[in-house]
Amino acid sequence: MDVDGPGVIRHIWMTVTDRTSPTGPNVLRNLILEFYWDGEETPSVQCPIGDFFCCGHAQACRINSIPIMVVPNRGFNCYFAMPFEHARIVLRNDHNEDVPAFFYQIDYTEYDALPADAMRFHAQSVSYTHLRAHETVL
Numbered sequence: 001m002d003v004d005g006p007g008v009i010r011h012i013w014m015t016v017t018d019r020t021s022p023t024g025p026n027v028l029r030n031l032i033l034e035f036y037w038d039g040e041e042t043p044s045v046q047c048p049i050g051d052f053f054c055c056g057h058a059q060a061c062r063i064n065s066i067p068i069m070v071v072p073n074r075g076f077n078c079y080f081a082m083p084f085e086h087a088r089i090v091l092r093n094d095h096n097e098d099v100p101a102f103f104y105q106i107d108y109t110e111y112d113a114l115p116a117d118a119m120r121f122h123a124q125s126v127s128y129t130h131l132r133a134h135e136t137v138l
Contacts, residue, residue, distance in 0.1 A: 009082035029058035030095035083118040
């Protein structure tokens with residue numbers, strides 16, 4: 001997705017397999033979502049797809065909450081409102097094999113203007129094994 005606004009993303013739906021073969025079991029950890037708002041150089045969201053949808057350890061799970069819903073067979077849904085002036089969403093494949101199929105739908109509403117106090121959505125996944133000595137996670 002690469003779209004000019006202003007607008008608000010209302011719903012994101014995605015589905016993908018969780019493994020490609022016995023040697024490729026971590027698809028949900030190796031597909032990385034990156035969201036860039038308003039011409040940013042670095043992403044405001046950078047997170048494995050599984051972690052973004054509350055399914056850690058690269059394993060599909062069932063989630064039933066207001067902002068995130070994951071149904072059987074990995075139907076991932078996100079209902080966080082995400083305002084933007086420009087939105088660019090990238091899926092980076094860091095998997096060791098080709099992922100044969102990935103399906104998605106992103107629903108958004110366009111507006112004439114956003115409220116002055118509209119905040120941008122941010123999310124990041126941090127692995128403690130990759131932290132440098134001087135970094136702190138709050």
